[in-house]
Amino acid sequence: MTDTQLVIIGSGPAGYTAAVYAARANLSPVVIAGSVTAGGELMNTTDVENYPGFPAGVQGPELMESMREQAEKFGAEVIYDDVATLKLEPGAHQIETALGARYTAQAVILATGSAYRELNLPNEKKLSGHGVSWCATCDGFFFRNQHIAVVGGGDSALEEATFLTRFASKVTLIHRRQELRASQAMQDRAAADEKLEYLLDSEVTEIHGEDSLSGLTVRNTVSGETSELPVTGLFVAIGSDPRTSLFGDQLSLRSDGYLNVEGRTSKTAIEGVFAAGDVIDSVYRQAITAAGSGCSAALDAEHYLADLDAVTKQAEAVAAAEASQAPAPIAS
Amino acid sequence: MSTEVTDATFEETVLKSDKPVLVDFWAPWCGPCRMVSPIVDQIAEENTEKLNVVKVNTDENLETASKYGITSIPALYVFKDGEVAKTIIGARPKPALEDELSDFI
Ligand SMILES: Cc1cc2nc3c(=O)[nH]c(=O)nc-3n(C[C@H](O)[C@H](O)[C@H](O)COP(=O)(O)OP(=O)(O)OC[C@H]3O[C@@H](n4cnc5c(N)ncnc54)[C@H](O)[C@@H]3O)c2cc1C
Numbered sequence: 001m002t003d004t005q006l007v008i009i010g011s012g013p014a015g016y017t018a019a020v021y022a023a024r025a026n027l028s029p030v031v032i033a034g035s036v037t038a039g040g041e042l043m044n045t046t047d048v049e050n051y052p053g054f055p056a057g058v059q060g061p062e063l064m065e066s067m068r069e070q071a072e073k074f075g076a077e078v079i080y081d082d083v084a085t086l087k088l089e090p091g092a093h094q095i096e097t098a099l100g101a102r103y104t105a106q107a108v109i110l111a112t113g114s115a116y117r118e119l120n121l122p123n124e125k126k127l128s129g130h131g132v133s134w135c136a137t138c139d140g141f142f143f144r145n146q147h148i149a150v151v152g153g154g155d156s157a158l159e160e161a162t163f164l165t166r167f168a169s170k171v172t173l174i175h176r177r178q179e180l181r182a183s184q185a186m187q188d189r190a191a192a193d194e195k196l197e198y199l200l201d202s203e204v205t206e207i208h209g210e211d212s213l214s215g216l217t218v219r220n221t222v223s224g225e226t227s228e229l230p231v232t233g234l235f236v237a238i239g240s241d242p243r244t245s246l247f248g249d250q251l252s253l254r255s256d257g258y259l260n261v262e263g264r265t266s267k268t269a270i271e272g273v274f275a276a277g278d279v280i281d282s283v284y285r286q287a288i289t290a291a292g293s294g295c296s297a298a299l300d301a302e303h304y305l306a307d308l309d310a311v312t313k314q315a316e317a318v319a320a321a322e323a324s325q326a327p328a329p330i331a332s
Numbered sequence: 333m334s335t336e337v338t339d340a341t342f343e344e345t346v347l348k349s350d351k352p353v354l355v356d357f358w359a360p361w362c363g364p365c366r367m368v369s370p371i372v373d374q375i376a377e378e379n380t381e382k383l384n385v386v387k388v389n390t391d392e393n394l395e396t397a398s399k400y401g402i403t404s405i406p407a408l409y410v411f412k413d414g415e416v417a418k419t420i421i422g423a424r425p426k427p428a429l430e431d432e433l434s435d436f437i
Contacts, residue, residue, distance in 0.1 A: 035367070035371065035425040035426060036364060036367040036368055036371070036423035036424060036425055037364075037367070037423070038367060039363065039367075043363030043364065043366075043367070044363050044364065046361070060363070061363045061366070081425075082425050098425055098426075098427050099426065099427065128404070128421065128422075129403065129404035129407065129419075129421030129422060130401065130403060130404075130421075131403055133403070133404055137361075138362055138363070138364065138404065138405065139403060139404045139405070141359070141390075141391075142390075142397070142402060142403040142404070143403065211401070212401055212403070233403070
């Protein structure tokens with residue numbers, strides 16, 4: 001069992017930024033980074049072009065390595081392990097990892113990000129890694145000169161689709177509605193892409209294939225008609241949900257499933273528990289907003305720990321004064 | 333560190349091995365591959381008697397990657413007597429990997 005002042009769960013932009021601030025404030029934070037997901041979502045992308053300070057862009061994994069280095073430089077300890085159980089108890093929150101390490105923490109910052117959504121269709125799991133994927137930059141390379149479908153209508157779906165046209169012979173974007181949710185800039189870029197086709201008002205109802213993906217059944221949501229699409233790759237980009245399973249039963253969640261914090265602060269309903277990044281943000285969900293919110297959480301935790309320290313010192317002083325002045329106990 | 337195997341050496345090192353061989357298909361641009369790689373190295377070190385562990389860079393060894401239908405990495409394949417005995421797709425924490433590999437380690 002290791003007793004700490006502050007444990008940060010998560011190592012995306014929110015977790016590492018919180019670690020930089022907390023380490024500089026001498027809180028010796030322990031970052032439980034995740035074993036295979038350390039670095040967070042940006043580990044799965046290539047160019048990040050909108051993170052300030054990098055006029056030429058920066059590779060996602062490189063940016064996250066730099067953040068880790070910066071946090072470690074100031075004394076943060078990064079542990080590559082997953083939190084398995086978390087018991088939020090003011091004063092001494094209990095954390096246990098998958099490899100069996102145990103920590104107590106006076107303050108905790110939750111920065112667990114979000115996890116991609118699945119279509120929830122039969123065969124989706126079985127064919128995952130055999131044609132069905134959630135990461136174009138990871139897997140696009142393997143679909144050279146093949147016909148690929150992308151499901152979704154937001155920025156990330158269009159980003160994946162335009163990225164995949166580098167490799168694919170053709171990319172079909174399948175979206176439930178007529179209008180895309182993606183930003184105009186992204187739609188303009190997509191419109192210029194000759195290998196990209198649209199199947200709007202449409203949803204995937206079946207995924208076909210034994211050992212690998214051979215095609216999809218697609219239903220028109222207006223006419224109800226179905227058709228077959230013979231693709232060998234399917235990329236799912238229908239958004240993500242906040243990762244709250246560790247603490248969802250202990251803290252209040254909003255109706256959309258995101259973790260609730262007080263106003264513009266990072267404070268959750270339990271004393272000494274703070275949250276940052278995509279797990280509390282259903283709106284912006286960017287690396288820079290996650291980083292900013294990690295900073296807020298570290299500052300909130302710092303103030304909380306300073307107050308706790310002051311209260312403890314005061315109580316100790318009072319107890320010491322009482323002990324020195326107290327008359328001998330009177331027998332009653 | 334475990335050995336790098338290429339299209340040219342795959343048959344000799346993997347398919348003809350007496351011991352089961354765990355093949356870690358990876359590429360330099362794959363973030364999750366970097367995360368599992370040290371875990372695979374640990375498993376290799378802890379099970380040297382039971383299992384050989386090798387790595388195949390899919391960028392440089394397209395023939396092997398496409399022969400085994402790799403479309404997603406990291407992909408961990410166990411070969412036993414020249415046949416695929418187990419496939420694990422995607423990065424997993426060490427306890428989960430050990431669990432999946434329990435027949436071989
Ligand atoms: C493909 C892709 C491209 C993107 N491109 C851009 C871009 O160009 N610009 C931009 O601004 N944003 C981009 N984003 C969005 C950006 O990545 C996210 O907004 C940002 O990463 C959120 O940061 P976070 O720290 O809140 O969460 P994440 O980065 O998701 O990190 C979550 C962390 O929590 C950890 N974790 C979760 N559960 C546990 C557990 N039980 N124990 C221990 N650790 C745990 C994980 O290991 C991970 O480190 C992109 C996202 C994707 C998917």
